[in-house]
Amino acid sequence: MAKVIIIGVGGVGTVVAHKCARHPEIFNEIVLASRTEAKCEALARAIGKPNISTDRVDADNVDEIVALFKRHNPDLVINVALPYQDLAIMEACLVCGVNYLDTANYEPKDVAHFEYSWQWAFRERFEQAGLTAILGCGFDPGVSGVFTAYAAKHWFSEMEYLDIVDCNAGNHGKAFATNFNPEINIREITQNGRYWQDGEWVVTKPLEFHRSLTYPNIGPRESYLLYHEELESLVKNYPTIKRARFWMTFGQEYLTHLRVIQDIGMARIDEVDYNGNKIVPLQFLKAVLPNPQDLGENYTGETSIGCRISGKGKDGKPLTYYIYNNCSHHDAYLETGMQAVSYTTGVPAMCGAMMFLTGKWNKPGVHNVEEFDPDPFMAAIAENGLPWHEIVNEDLEL
Ligand code: NDP
Numbered sequence: 001m002a003k004v005i006i007i008g009v010g011g012v013g014t015v016v017a018h019k020c021a022r023h024p025e026i027f028n029e030i031v032l033a034s035r036t037e038a039k040c041e042a043l044a045r046a047i048g049k050p051n052i053s054t055d056r057v058d059a060d061n062v063d064e065i066v067a068l069f070k071r072h073n074p075d076l077v078i079n080v081a082l083p084y085q086d087l088a089i090m091e092a093c094l095v096c097g098v099n100y101l102d103t104a105n106y107e108p109k110d111v112a113h114f115e116y117s118w119q120w121a122f123r124e125r126f127e128q129a130g131l132t133a134i135l136g137c138g139f140d141p142g143v144s145g146v147f148t149a150y151a152a153k154h155w156f157s158e159m160e161y162l163d164i165v166d167c168n169a170g171n172h173g174k175a176f177a178t179n180f181n182p183e184i185n186i187r188e189i190t191q192n193g194r195y196w197q198d199g200e201w202v203v204t205k206p207l208e209f210h211r212s213l214t215y216p217n218i219g220p221r222e223s224y225l226l227y228h229e230e231l232e233s234l235v236k237n238y239p240t241i242k243r244a245r246f247w248m249t250f251g252q253e254y255l256t257h258l259r260v261i262q263d264i265g266m267a268r269i270d271e272v273d274y275n276g277n278k279i280v281p282l283q284f285l286k287a288v289l290p291n292p293q294d295l296g297e298n299y300t301g302e303t304s305i306g307c308r309i310s311g312k313g314k315d316g317k318p319l320t321y322y323i324y325n326n327c328s329h330h331d332a333y334l335e336t337g338m339q340a341v342s343y344t345t346g347v348p349a350m351c352g353a354m355m356f357l358t359g360k361w362n363k364p365g366v367h368n369v370e371e372f373d374p375d376p377f378m379a380a381i382a383e384n385g386l387p388w389h390e391i392v393n394e395d396l397e398l
Helices: 011-021 037-047 062-072 083-096 123-129 143-154 182-189 230-237 252-263 281-288 329-336 340-357 374-383
Strands: 002-007 027-034 052-056 076-079 099-102 132-135 156-168 193-197 200-204 210-215 219-226 243-249 272-274 277-279 302-313 318-328 365-368 389-392
Touching: 002 011, 002 062, 002 340, 011 027, 011 037, 011 329, 011 340, 027 037, 027 340, 037 052, 052 062, 062 083, 076 083, 076 340, 083 099, 083 123, 099 340, 123 365, 132 340, 143 156, 143 230, 143 302, 143 318, 143 340, 143 374, 156 210, 156 219, 156 230, 156 318, 182 252, 182 281, 193 219, 193 230, 210 243, 230 243, 230 365, 277 281, 302 340, 318 329, 318 340, 329 340, 340 374
Parallel strands: 002 027, 002 076, 027 052, 076 099, 099 132, 132 365, 156 243
Antiparallel strands: 156 302, 193 200, 193 243, 210 219, 219 243, 272 277, 302 318, 318 389
16 A cells, blocks of 8 residues: 655656555555646546546656655655656755656756766765665566566576567558657757667667568568667676667658657757747747647557567577567547557556566665566566567568
8 A cells, every 4th residue: 555646747757646546555645746736636536446546746846846745745756747857856865855756867958968877976865864766667668678587587598689679550630740859859859860880879860770570460561770878777787688770660741740840840859039029949849839738639550669688598508589569549448538558658667666566676885677586577567558478480571
């Protein structure tokens, strides 16, 4: 029996709230808090359970988060606001003795740069306070790390090559829209790519490398090499990995729009003067693009995200292994009102919170998901809407 605060009620927060509300035996009190309380109230009404209350917080401000925590005294905060707020929320957790979980690593607002160093720097303070912080507990990062931990535990004596493959084969019917917060999404994919090879990072130009990969139940899709944050912790936690890469599919239309957005300066994250007002072009663009939360209704198709791993099996013989989940946009919408990208992020966040609150992932310090026992989490995601499948010793294409 525990009390959680969910900060952020966007696409992901909506799914987390729906899913936590299904388990009153674990989440017996739920507080929804965000910058705009009206959105929390609307979500609480839509879920319609008596154990959900709402509040307002500007999570850029440590004092406001501390005041929020003091008003509610939660056991755990599920941070599904934006990556900019991670450090402020972690600071407030230390002040008030609250455990922490998020789905994306910290990014400073003025530089599109993501790495774990800022959050890993909290490790000793969380340890000394006896508090647990679980980092990156969405799908990727999140399930991708747990899939890798599961492969290491049950299949491999030595993992050598890891490719995380993320396909969205859905169609929302819009000319251009992003599937989660547009500002965060466009910052991520317009960066240089990066992958791990023989003990060092190899940098590529944005979307420079691509190839066709075949996804289960979907077929071949052009997949682009990107840098993705879980690579950083996975190569550290599994030092036998010689090469680790991340691939994501994009359609040609999407890439054309993205190129135009960049070419005309709308992906800029610095302030420009507009009629005497300072605006950030990418933030303005977010305001005019479709809201990812509104894409669900007519979204067809499915996502397929997984890990393709090769190396030596437990018996020392060569082994290839592919573990993945496919998720239907329409089914996710019928259940939560959100599309599959929010759904596949929100379900693992709820399951990670469940792991912590039931004592299975309770380890003071700051940890990435692969540092915990994968088995109970794998069972929980399968039971809560994200079944997974394994393919052994078939061609990984990579
Ligand atoms: P949205 O933009 O839909 O929602 C963000 C929410 O955070 C909104 O409710 C917003 O409030 C709130 N918020 C923003 N700034 C503040 C602030 N300063 N104080 C309080 N609340 C704030 O984003 P998504 O739901 O799409 O994404 C949520 C998180 O999930 C992001 O960090 C994203 O990177 C991560 N993510 C992770 C994935 C994974 O697989 N690991 C995949 C997809 C997303 P308001 O409405 O008032 O602006």
